[in-house]
Amino acid sequence: MAEPFETGVFGLSGELRQLGPYRLLAQLATGGMGVIYLGRDPASGRVAALKTLLAPGGVSAEARKRFDRETKLARRVTSRYTARILDCDVTAARPWMAMEYVPAPSLEALVVQRGPLTDERAVRWIGAGVAHALAELHGKEIVHRDIKPLNLLLTSEGPKVIDFGISHAGDLTSTRLTLGTVAFAAPEQADGQPSTPASDVYALGITLYYLACGRLPYPETREPLQQLNHVRRAATDLGGLPPGLSGVIQDCVAPRPEDRPTAEQLIRRFGPGSSAALPTAWSELIGWHAEEGRRLQRAVDQSEAETVTRSWIDGGPGWTRRVTEEEDGEAG
The missing domain is CATH 3.30.200.20 (Phosphorylase Kinase; domain 1)
Incomplete structure (x- = not known):
């Protein structure tokens, strides 16, 4: 980022x-x-x-x-x-x-400190876990509204979604704009429209691109309002994705909410993936957090x-x- x-x-x-x-x-x-x-x-x-x-x-x-x-x-x-x-x-x-x-690093910390994921099986494993969480949320008529790498922790058992239920689309046009919030928002959120389950799917697509490529699929900027404009126009460039991920992520970030897959559909499309495909550096960081968590519990x-x-x-x-x-x- x-x-x-x-x-x-x-x-x-x-x-x-x-x-x-x-x-x-x-x-x-x-x-x-x-x-x-x-x-x-x-x-x-x-x-x-x-x-x-x-x-x-x-x-x-x-x-x-x-x-x-x-x-x-x-x-x-x-x-x-x-x-x-x-x-x-x-x-x-x-x-x-x-x-x-949850004594685990966020996906943001993992990318920043350990680099992006190069094996699409690992990306699919994480994507499927987050899709499972979203499927339950959406099934109970809950929209997360703020899916992003910082709100996703990764344990050896899979991802954990945190901090749901308090963000609103209107926050995106407030004076508290930050790149970390805007960059993973959906175009309709950037326009001030109500968030829907499809907004979470869009955010997941941007997040998975970030995991796989280590950057955002938008023109680089340090200005939140410029980023907001890129998001509003859905000005994504998905170059650099592994071929096996291009189709599903492209569908997640479709400009029109009605063209995006549901969380349930994503579970099937991602398949099980594989935690074994995580790079050693990621596994070491996850393991260290877990051990320190056990030390605190003891x-x-x-x-x-x-x-x-x-x-x-x-x-x-x-x-x-x-x-x-x-x-x-x-x-x-």
């Missing part, structure tokens, strides 16, 4: 240190409307990803209503390809939602959990620093 990318675990800022029974350990991500923390319940030892609202001036009634809507939508989804909802409290002074913590108390997460924060943005040090050592 054209814009700088950051991922990993970051130290806490501000005064917030607890949400419900969960004591916060670190910050995982920040978006235009909310922030996600890593937290642990000292009584049960449960580790969770905790989403709450960015509300420096207090939580408005409208923001609370939207957050309540998201939690209700999220609870309806039980796919193995989505993160489960564990608990929530939308009436708290700072409403929060506890989600299954923490006997809050102090040990804080020590584990502090080691991640001190080590820099996730896996990048560790790998750089190893490569420097080999070069020396």
Whole structure:
């Protein structure tokens, strides 16, 4: 992607240190409307990803209503390809939602840190998993609205779709435009029209192109409004795709929503794919995240959990620093 990318675990800022029974350990991500923390319940030892609202001036009634809507939508989804909802409290002074913590890198992190996928079987495996998640969402009349590599985590068992139910098409024309949001939107979303299941399919097509080629299928730009114009015109160039992926991805990014396949159709078209086709560098990064997640789960108390997460924060943005040090050592 054209814009700088950051991922990993970051130290806490501000005064917030607890949400419900969960004591916060670190910050995982920040978006235009909310922030996600890593937290642990000292009584049960449960580790969770905790989403709450960015509300420096207090939580408005409208923001609370939207957050309540998201939690209700999220609870309806039980796919193995989505993160489960564990608990929530939308009436708290700072409403929060506890989600299954998935110790896995995002597809964005994998592409940025490890390069694109060169084996179409791996792309098909990921595409089929995301299509399974979308099929359940769409079957329950839920539209994700923000499918992109940053919202897709990859475990050894397959992808996990996260952060659904709170984004709206109108967000694309707000002053909070970012390339990471606009670049994976569908043309109708860029026009301010309602999002539909076909919008998610378009976003999946752009995402899979990005995985396979390591770039976006649009003219390069660092200006969100220019990117919005490219998206609105569906000005895609799918050059560079493996021949076996060209047809299905081309269909996903058809300019007219009615010409795109459904998620159920995509499951059949992608086939099973193969996780064995993942490059070694991808598998190593996935494995490291999983092992670090197990280390956190094994923490006997809050102090040990804080020590584990502090080691991640001190080590820099996730896996990048560790790998750089190893490569420097080999070069020396």
